[in-house]
Amino acid sequence: MLMLYHDTVESEVLVHKPWFIGCIFAIVLAVFLIFNVAGTTMGELLRPVIGDHAQVKFYSRIAIAFVIAAMFCLNLVLIGFVPLKIQIGIVWFELVLLFLSLFAAFDLSMPFIWANLPFLITQGVVTTVYVSAMSLLFASAIAIIGAIAKLSSNGMAYAIVSFYTSCFRGLPLLMQVYLIYMGLPQVGYVINAVPAGVLALSLCSGAYMTEIFRSGIASIDRGQWEASRSLGFGFALTMRRIILPQALPVIIPPMGNTFISMLKDSSLVSVLGVWELTYLAHSLGQPTFHTMEMLVTAAMIYWILSACLELVQSRIEDHFARSKKR
Amino acid sequence: MNKRDAILSDEVIEAKNVSKWYGAFRALTDINLTVRKGERIVICGPSGSGKSTLIRCVNRLEAHQDGEITVTGIRLHNKMRNVAEVRKSVGMVFQHFNLFPHMTVLMNCMAAPMWIKGVPEGEARKIALKFLERVRIPEQANKYPAQLSGGQQQRVAIARSLCMEPAVMLFDEPTSSLDPEMVAEVLETVTGLARDGMTMVCVTHEMGFARAVADRVIFMDRGEIVEEGTPHDFFRNPQHERTKLFLSQILSH
Ligand SMILES: Nc1ncnc2c1ncn2[C@@H]1O[C@H](COP(=O)(O)OP(=O)(O)OP(=O)(O)O)[C@@H](O)[C@H]1O
Ligand SMILES: [Mg+2]
Numbered sequence: 109m110l111m112l113y114h115d116t117v118e119s120e121v122l123v124h125k126p127w128f129i130g131c132i133f134a135i136v137l138a139v140f141l142i143f144n145v146a147g148t149t150m151g152e153l154l155r156p157v158i159g160d161h162a163q164v165k166f167y168s169r170i171a172i173a174f175v176i177a178a179m180f181c182l183n184l185v186l187i188g189f190v191p192l193k194i195q196i197g198i199v200w201f202e203l204v205l206l207f208l209s210l211f212a213a214f215d216l217s218m219p220f221i222w223a224n225l226p227f228l229i230t231q232g233v234v235t236t237v238y239v240s241a242m243s244l245l246f247a248s249a250i251a252i253i254g255a256i257a258k259l260s261s262n263g264m265a266y267a268i269v270s271f272y273t274s275c276f277r278g279l280p281l282l283m284q285v286y287l288i289y290m291g292l293p294q295v296g297y298v299i300n301a302v303p304a305g306v307l308a309l310s311l312c313s314g315a316y317m318t319e320i321f322r323s324g325i326a327s328i329d330r331g332q333w334e335a336s337r338s339l340g341f342g343f344a345l346t347m348r349r350i351i352l353p354q355a356l357p358v359i360i361p362p363m364g365n366t367f368i369s370m371l372k373d374s375s376l377v378s379v380l381g382v383w384e385l386t387y388l389a390h391s392l393g394q395p396t397f398h399t400m401e402m403l404v405t406a407a408m409i410y411w412i413l414s415a416c417l418e419l420v421q422s423r424i425e426d427h428f429a430r431s432k433k434r
Numbered sequence: 435m436n437k438r439d440a441i442l443s444d445e446v447i448e449a450k451n452v453s454k455w456y457g458a459f460r461a462l463t464d465i466n467l468t469v470r471k472g473e474r475i476v477i478c479g480p481s482g483s484g485k486s487t488l489i490r491c492v493n494r495l496e497a498h499q500d501g502e503i504t505v506t507g508i509r510l511h512n513k514m515r516n517v518a519e520v521r522k523s524v525g526m527v528f529q530h531f532n533l534f535p536h537m538t539v540l541m542n543c544m545a546a547p548m549w550i551k552g553v554p555e556g557e558a559r560k561i562a563l564k565f566l567e568r569v570r571i572p573e574q575a576n577k578y579p580a581q582l583s584g585g586q587q588q589r590v591a592i593a594r595s596l597c598m599e600p601a602v603m604l605f606d607e608p609t610s611s612l613d614p615e616m617v618a619e620v621l622e623t624v625t626g627l628a629r630d631g632m633t634m635v636c637v638t639h640e641m642g643f644a645r646a647v648a649d650r651v652i653f654m655d656r657g658e659i660v661e662e663g664t665p666h667d668f669f670r671n672p673q674h675e676r677t678k679l680f681l682s683q684i685l686s687h
Binding site: 331334342353 | 493495518521522524525526528530532533534535536545546549550591594595598
């Protein structure tokens with residue numbers, strides 16, 4: 109894991125300082141005094157705390173706020189005792205639990221979800237991943253060519269690419285999807301829904317990634333170019349062996365962002381009737397009035413897929429961080 | 435003192451009436467310079483006088499606009515397809531080392547022989563170790579450049595250039611970004627190369643080095659070669675006012 113510069117001076121853990129805990133306690137208490145949660149799910153969970161005094165609005169509010177603030181601070185202090193990795197694990201676990209308890213309030217029909225999940229995965233997820241992966245591949249290829257063109261001294265290449273990035277970053281993706289699917293047949297080229305979707309997504313994220321690659325390549329000191337060229341390396345060799353390997357650590361975090369948003373933007377392809385995750389979730393849920401079930405399921409699946417990308421990204425970052433260590 | 439009486443022939447670098455402009459600014463004016471095989475040239479002059487520009491024109495990191503430069507028999511011009519051919523035989527060492535930070539020291543040295551000359555990996559490793567030995571840091575071979583001191587990095591940069599076995603080495607202020615205690619180790623390395631008969635053109639303000647090593651000292655000012663001569667004549671008996679002024683400034687420090 110990469111961290112900020114870590115000072116070697118030992119200091120007391122912040123969450124074990126009484127004044128800090130006092131402040132946090134006061135803040136949480138104040139928040140829950142202002143927002144009345146007695147009527148919500150949370151309030152229901154805390155019903156034992158209120159006990160027989162449920163009628164007394166003011167008392168129940170104070171009781172709830174006090175208990176939540178106390179639990180929050182206890183949690184904070186206890187977590188401060190364990191090692192970093194475990195801290196992260198515990199807090200993640202707690203947040204996921206909170207998040208899921210939110211869905212519990214939706215009163216979802218689990219059997220319906222389980223019944224439709226296999227199809228959602230075998231058809232929907234597969235299509236979504238296929239569309240995203242293809243777009244990712246094409247977008248990367250576009251980006252690297254675009255970046256080099258944009259950094260070149262060739263006026264035509266620069267003009268074409270800057271027009272392209274301006275256009276595809278400037279138009280809403282939904283319009284691009286429609287324009288490509290319905291516009292291309294107008295000029296005599298009939299295109300299927302999936303290729304149209306892939307094309308729109310590639311062009312759109314390719315435009316963003318062109319800028320990412322361009323700034324990454326431009327961030328490398330010109331001395332590296334000079335050293336490489338003076339050894340006799342050609343342009344392509346310099347790019348591949350010297351410049352790109354150094355630009356990648358700079359490029360990868362924003363690339364991860366772009367990939368993740370592309371994964372989710374692939375849901376826009378549903379407007380073309382492609383049987384991907386969003387389209388299926390919608391069409392399975394709608395007729396049986398289980399819209400919420402399918403929406404929540406699809407949302408969770410998107411999240412899991414994004415988390416996988418995040419994981420890959422952090423692995424790659426670790427890999428590059430290792431060669432930077434002194 | 436080292437022997438200087440080797441028969442000097444074979445022009446490695448020949449510049450005739452070379453001029454260069456950066457836009458409207460004239461950085462080089464009618465430069466004439468001949469470097470023969472085995473010669474050691476030191477170029478000095480005030481900041482902005484065009485020293486770097488001149489040696490960067492020799493391996494075509496910069497293009498000149500007028501005159502002729504011939505390097506190892508190849509004429510440099512705009513339409514040339516064989517810049518790489520020239521660069522193969524011209525080694526360059528920079529003020530800021532410019533090592534490749536993502537490669538180990540060994541790989542920095544192996545890269546060019548492997549990728550340009552197509553030398554097999556095992557042999558490239560042998561060549562790299564040989565030259566790392568020569569600059570006296572073979573034990574650092576598997577470290578990354580960031581793990582070395584400035585002086586060590588510059589010596590690796592020298593070894594990296596030597597691995598291509600160039601006909602001439604260009605040094606652009608190789609010690610200017612080093613702490614005083616590291617200057618000596620780098621100058622010692624360069625002096626060693628000079629002893630072994632390496633042809634070199636070195637831009638430097640180290641006048642002691644120039645005295646000890648140079649066959650000729652060239653003084654540049656405002657893009658012109660103002661004066662050139664043997665170190666003996668140059669330091670004892672400078673002809674031009676600008677040279678005298680420069681020497682008095684630099685030697686008074
Ligand atoms: N890329 C460039 N564009 C415009 N002018 C330049 C460029 N490079 C150098 N110059 C100008 O050309 C002149 C010569 O520069 P050069 O770098 O060759 O000087 P130098 O003698 O090496 O100086 P220093 O001792 O400071 O390194 C300077 O006036 C500089 O401002
Ligand atoms: Mg210079």
